Amino acid sequence: MALMTSRFADGLAVGADLAEVAERAVGQALSRLGDQADLVCFFICGDDPDDVARAGERAMRLAPDAHVIGCSATGVIGDGQGVELAPSVSAWAATLGEARLTTFALETLTTEDKFVVVGLPERSPDDHVAILLTDPYSFPTDAFVERSVDVLGDLPLIGGMANGLQGRGSVRLFADGEVYTEGAIGVLLSGDIRVSTVVSQGCRPIGPTMVVTGAEENLLLELAGQPALARLEDIVSDLDEDDRELVASGLQIGLAMDEYADRHERGDFLIRGVIGIDPEREAVAIGDVVEVGRTVRFQVRDAATADEDLYDMLDAHREELGRVDGALLFSCNGRGSAMFGTADHDPVALRDTLGPVGMAGFFAAGEVGPVSGHNHVHGFTASVLVFSSGAAGGE
DSSP: OOGGGGGGEEEEESSHHHHHHHHHHHHHHHTTTTOSEEEEEEEEESSHHHHHHHHHHHHHOOOOTTTEEEOOOOOETTTTTTEEEESSSEEEEOOTTTEEEEEEEEEEEEEESOOEEEEOOOTTTTEEEEEEOOTTTTTEEEEEEEETTHTTTTTOOEEEEOOTTTTTOOOOOOETTTESSSSEEEEEEEEOOOEEEEEEEEEOSSSOEEEEEEEETTTEETTTTTEHHHHHHHHHHTSSSHHHHHHHOEEEEEEEETOOOOOOOOTSSSEEEEEEEEETTTTTEESSSEEEEEEEEEEOHHHHHHHHHHHHHHHHHHHHHOOEEEEEEETTTTTTHHHSSTTTHHHHHHHHOOSSSSEEEEEOOOOOOHHHHHHEEEEEEEEEEEEESOOOGGG
């Protein structure tokens, strides 16, 4: 069967000469596939955007017969480890049998009251997933992803927001020989290929689930018939000291994805940040617009919860899929050493659960991935695209 011809490999290199580093990283990945690849992805962390562009051009020239995409980043993942804020390149290469690949580049045209994204690939019934890499400074990633169902139907999107060590203006995107300084790029995977997604949001619920009974834009006015701020204060007062510290360091809220579920536990929510309070209105401001009638539950996040969530989700996914052959990992730049004390946590978790498969990725400024069948932009997540060929249960 064609699926069994899929193979995956990765490479990682660190050093001041980014073009040479890119050649080493991509060369490692390609050599492990016998220099044959259908798709190559690479990720570059470097101080100078011009050096990043030259390194990307060098990387693309190394695989002239493959579809190639890549981006700049503030950290890269490959060879089972992460590298943050240091000149480095990670690479990932795959042979995908009879799969069909379509690279694309997106740009935004704006009018007075709306934006139009041009460059979208044409859809086919056998499309499986699109990898999306964006420049968050020039491309409306949140709005595009949230509204993707309008133009892409139920196509899952997976990927992340690129960045550069110099921030705005330093992002570089790469696709099939071209360098882009704005917009978005990606590749559509179709045909004879088995892929799936994992989005680990890494949060733990606190307090009860509650129905929104009063709301205005992103302000929660009432929860279960009581002022939202009073509800939150009651929940916090019942917590132990450790959880109160987590609330103080960054409270989250979960929006239930299935209103008809009997219970709403961890993993049943789309996580959004609590961004402030309005004492006069006894309201809580969150990072999304919520309608009256939506079920919500406050959440906290820490390293232990994020670790447990990622391992649990990957273990369950591995049990369901059976043999896993490769993966792309888009991990928030707020994870890594900032959350776990090491840049290696997420890639090690993938290796522990999925096995020593070809795996690479980068630390993103926002991650893209589906939750309960709907595409969203996330923060502090690990979003994973998994390639598999085995039977469930590891047979």
